[in-house]
Amino acid sequence: MNIQEIRRQFPILDQEVNGQPLVYLDSAATSQKPLSVIRALDEYYKGYNSNVHRGVHTLGTRATDGYEGAREKVRKFINAASSEEVIFMRGTTTAINTVAQSYGADNVKEGDEIVITHMEHHSNIIPWQQLAKRTGATLKYVPLQEDGTLSLDDVRETITANTKIVSIMMVSNVLGTMNPIKEITQIAHEHGAVMMVDGAQAAPHMKVDVQDLDCDFFAFSGHKMAGPTGIGVLYGKKKHLNAMEPVEFGGEMIDFVGLQDSTWKELPWKFEGGTPIIAGAIGLGAAIDFLNEIGLDEIEKYEHHLAAYAMEKMSEIDGLTIYGPKDPGQRAGLVTFNLDDVHPHDLATVLDADGIAIRAGHHCAQPLMKWLDVSSTARASFYLYNTEEDIDRLVNGLVKTKEYFSDVF
Amino acid sequence: MSFNNLDQLYRQVIMDHYKNPRNKGEIEDSVTVDMNNPTCGDRIHLTLDVQDGIVKEAKFDGEGCSISMASASMMTQVIKGKPVDEALKYSQIFSDMMLGKEYDDSVDLGDIEALQGVAKFPARIKCATLSWKAMEKGIDQQSE
Numbered sequence: 078m079n080i081q082e083i084r085r086q087f088p089i090l091d092q093e094v095n096g097q098p099l100v101y102l103d104s105a106a107t108s109q110k111p112l113s114v115i116r117a118l119d120e121y122y123k124g125y126n127s128n129v130h131r132g133v134h135t136l137g138t139r140a141t142d143g144y145e146g147a148r149e150k151v152r153k154f155i156n157a158a159s160s161e162e163v164i165f166m167r168g169t170t171t172a173i174n175t176v177a178q179s180y181g182a183d184n185v186k187e188g189d190e191i192v193i194t195h196m197e198h199h200s201n202i203i204p205w206q207q208l209a210k211r212t213g214a215t216l217k218y219v220p221l222q223e224d225g226t227l228s229l230d231d232v233r234e235t236i237t238a239n240t241k242i243v244s245i246m247m248v249s250n251v252l253g254t255m256n257p258i259k260e261i262t263q264i265a266h267e268h269g270a271v272m273m274v275d276g277a278q279a280a281p282h283m284k285v286d287v288q289d290l291d292c293d294f295f296a297f298s299g300h301k302m303a304g305p306t307g308i309g310v311l312y313g314k315k316k317h318l319n320a321m322e323p324v325e326f327g328g329e330m331i332d333f334v335g336l337q338d339s340t341w342k343e344l345p346w347k348f349e350g351g352t353p354i355i356a357g358a359i360g361l362g363a364a365i366d367f368l369n370e371i372g373l374d375e376i377e378k379y380e381h382h383l384a385a386y387a388m389e390k391m392s393e394i395d396g397l398t399i400y401g402p403k404d405p406g407q408r409a410g411l412v413t414f415n416l417d418d419v420h421p422h423d424l425a426t427v428l429d430a431d432g433i434a435i436r437a438g439h440h441c442a443q444p445l446m447k448w449l450d451v452s453s454t455a456r457a458s459f460y461l462y463n464t465e466e467d468i469d470r471l472v473n474g475l476v477k478t479k480e481y482f483s484d485v486f
Numbered sequence: 487m488s489f490n491n492l493d494q495l496y497r498q499v500i501m502d503h504y505k506n507p508r509n510k511g512e513i514e515d516s517v518t519v520d521m522n523n524p525t526c527g528d529r530i531h532l533t534l535d536v537q538d539g540i541v542k543e544a545k546f547d548g549e550g551c552s553i554s555m556a557s558a559s560m561m562t563q564v565i566k567g568k569p570v571d572e573a574l575k576y577s578q579i580f581s582d583m584m585l586g587k588e589y590d591d592s593v594d595l596g597d598i599e600a601l602q603g604v605a606k607f608p609a610r611i612k613c614a615t616l617s618w619k620a621m622e623k624g625i626d627q628q629s630e
Contacts, residue, residue, distance in 0.1 A: 423553075452528075481489060
């Protein structure tokens with residue numbers, strides 16, 4: 078991997094913020110976009126913007142080819158058995174909500190259980206909370222180990238014969254923990270439950286094979302993997318998707334419309350009501366091409382290296398607490414931390430004055446913050462365009478922050 | 487690295503209020519407001535003792551960054567002993583100050599003036615205004 082060559086593909090990185098060269102360490106919130114993705118959007122709008130699946134005119138055909146071509150790229154990217162199992166949606170949140178509102182409403186009843194974990198993002202908690210409230214089901218949480226990992230024994234103990242849905246993130250956006258999804262899926266299936274995977278922090282950073290995982294549903298977002306905002310994917314096994322009712326009704330998703338009744342298109346379109354996210358899908362396709370060219374295995378290896386480097390350098394700072402697994406080999410490319418009593422917001426403001434962008438707050442994981450017994454944390458997250466030098470700048474910034482607040486704390 | 491801009495934000499008096507908050511605690515049997523900033527997790531628990539249209543006592547508890555906690559401390563300091571409408575007037579002045587608007591400086595702003603620099607850090611304005619919003623809500627509740 079030639080990092081300098083990769084960085085040249087991301088023009089946004091080449092700028093000064095507050096008089097300092099930008100160090101962007103917030104890719105877990107949203108990643109930057111390479112020129113090829115920006116160009117794909119530009120070409121679509123300049124050259125063949127048109128609605129899909131309806132007009133007989135040439136631009137309409139080109140737009141349809143672009144949109145459906147992107148679906149095929151996604152299919153290969155996650156190794157789905159069929160492109161009918163790939164549904165374009167706004168993002169991970171919409172995908173999880175769709176499963177909760179459609180599959181959940183049809184299959185979960187009073188006395189049933191839904192199982193998630195203590196490390197989930199709000200978008201993989203609240204849809205299930207709402208479903209549990211509506212149906213009278215129980216929402217159960219797999220507890221966390223001391224180091225922020227899951228134990229399969231706990232998973233086995235939490236999932237029972239009453240469990241209908243298990244929904245777990247593949248990689249934690251706070252702890253960096255990589256969860257054993259394949260093993261958990263097997264346990265869920267042994268109990269007759271379906272397995273939904275929140276892949277928002279996994280798909281951008283590692284090879285995902287939904288058939289190997291054997292999960293029933295998998296959701297991810299384009300904007301965290303070098304693609305545009307507003308596009309994401311719900312993968313579902315055909316047998317489930319065929320049995321499920323659409324959540325959104327309108328144009329594009331219908332077959333015949335009568336005065337009192339209507340029928341739906343076949344998969345995947347029955348879940349894509351309204352004019353779809355055409356440009357977004359084409360942009361996501363370009364992002365997948367970009368990532369494939371470098372290789373997901375290479376990207377994952379490089380990010381492990383960055384995480385290990387960051388953990389080594391950061392743990393040399395006195396008073397710095399790192400959350401999550403201690404072994405860098407067990408975690409994805411992000412480091413969540415606190416520095417002495419400096420509030421993460423104050424920390425992020427001081428780093429920003431030094432051109433360094435990090436995230437501060439609860440990272441949409443309030444139950445996890447409670448488990449960590451903190452009100453908020455700071456997080457530096459890495460992607461393929463980050464360098465050791467970026468991490469050196471962060472460490473230097475943290476040391477200066479400590480000095481800056483030294484007379485206060 | 488240049489921290490000159492930062493010094494406009496982290497003025498000494500702010501850090502003093504953060505380190506040694508005034509009016510920390512809780513008044514029993516009083517108007518109570520709990521508010522939080524959902525984007526960052528900062529939270530404030532404000533109690534007000536309002537009698538005959540006068541804020542006799544104001545105390546706060548909470549968790550948050552230096553700006554939010556210092557602002558809460560300064561807010562309680564300034565409204566204590568003031569008539570309700572005057573407290574609300576300070577709130578308006580503070581809001582104008584945060585938005586970078588012209589504000590009424592004919593009244594004695596005391597330590598609040600040190601928070602002026604926050605206006606230049608748009609991401610932090612919500613930190614500073616949390617306790618003031620809580621105070622407005624409390625006065626609103628009490629007058630119902």
